[in-house]
Amino acid sequence: MKVQIGDAELYWCLSECFRALQLLDKAFSTLQAGIRLYPTVGKLHFSLIVNLQRNGRTQEAILSADIASKLLPHDYTFKILNNLLVPTIYYQQEEIGFYRQRFINGLEALIEQTSLETPEEQQDALAGISRLTNFYLSYQAQNDRELQSKYGNLVHQIMVANYPQWVKPVLMPPFKEKNKIRIGYVSAYLHSYSGTLWLTGWLRYCDRQNFEVYCYYTGNNPDAITKTFQEYSDYFYHFPHNLEAACEQIIADHLHILIFPEIGMEPQTMQMASLRLAAVQCT
Structure with a gap:
């Protein structure tokens, strides 16, 4: 890379090599260097944000998600990350309440920001929910039923927009010859x-x-x-x-x-x- 700049894929691949060797700082700096050269390549942003989150660097992940959402304002993936990212590790009890409230506010904001009026918006939202879940919310050890239900309804609305043929009621089918x-x-x-x-x-x-x-x-x-x-x-x-x-x-x-x-x-x-x-x- 000292000889030539390379392309975005090169930066991603090199960061993955560093990550496999547990050289995380080099992995993150490589992705950041790639983003400076290719600021609208979502793959670089996504890898940086998710791996910062997984390695307990929550504030850096949130900052990176905010940057990505501004550089790629129409990419629903970064709307999700910018609003719903939570830590994988909590160092103090008080952090749980702080990040939980952030998630609650972010979920409301995400719902308001979600538009499914055009085919492009429908496909973009579908791509976003196909990359992420709220798995780490459960690490707060709280009652998540209401929040997960609200997010689930959002997912349902996105799926309705993309697959209207698969949301209609299904009647109980008859038994076949084996009656099983x-x-x-x-x-x-x-x-x-x-x-x-x-x-x-x-x-x-x-x-x-x-x-x-x-x-x-x-x-x-x-x-x-x-x-x-x-x-x-x-x-x-x-x-x-x-x-x-x-x-x-x-x-x-x-x-x-x-x-x-x-x-x-x-x-x-x-x-x-x-x-x-x-x-x-x-x-």
């Missing part, structure tokens, strides 16, 4: 992961005389546990990071019940949960 209840499980974590390992027991001891099991794996880290899920399923589908293909298959299977083992850890799961894909949906 068709039950589906959809998750990005149908692999070795603490958040869904417990589900293997549900599938293993499921009453096969009365239930037909469908699994929809939307992640892309298959391993031995993925094979276990497959063995315990009557039907197993793998749609890596493909929301539309997964939704189409679920609808085509005419499930009686659709279960989301986790909501909030992965953006696509939140998006799918805000649609109506089966007569009964639960988590």
Whole structure:
């Protein structure tokens, strides 16, 4: 880089190398250098903000999110980050109240800032919610139901604007010749992961005389546990990071019940949960 400036991708790749080597200051300074040269490349801003947040540098992350939202005012991703970013680590009890109020105010501001009138706005909002969740809000150990419900309604409105065909009521489908209840499980974590390992027991001891099991794996880290899920399923589908293909298959299977083992850890799961894909949906 002393010989040539390079392009934006070079700065991102180099920052990832530094991050893998745990040279975080070099990773962050590389991204900042790239942003000075390429101020409207969202990938550089996103990596800087998210990794600052994950490494406990909250104020720097908030400042970077504010800068990104001004440089890229139409990018919904940075509207979310600028309004809803919270710490991953709290050093004092008082910080929880401060950042919680910031989140409450930010959520109201985000809702007010959200416009879905044009196809461009609809697609931009969809792209934003496909990159982020409110996972770190739970680190405050408070009752988040009202806040998550309000954010969930916002996600629902964005999904309605983009997929109006998948929000209509679904009638309970009839039984097929085997008279079994068709039950589906959809998750990005149908692999070795603490958040869904417990589900293997549900599938293993499921009453096969009365239930037909469908699994929809939307992640892309298959391993031995993925094979276990497959063995315990009557039907197993793998749609890596493909929301539309997964939704189409679920609808085509005419499930009686659709279960989301986790909501909030992965953006696509939140998006799918805000649609109506089966007569009964639960988590």
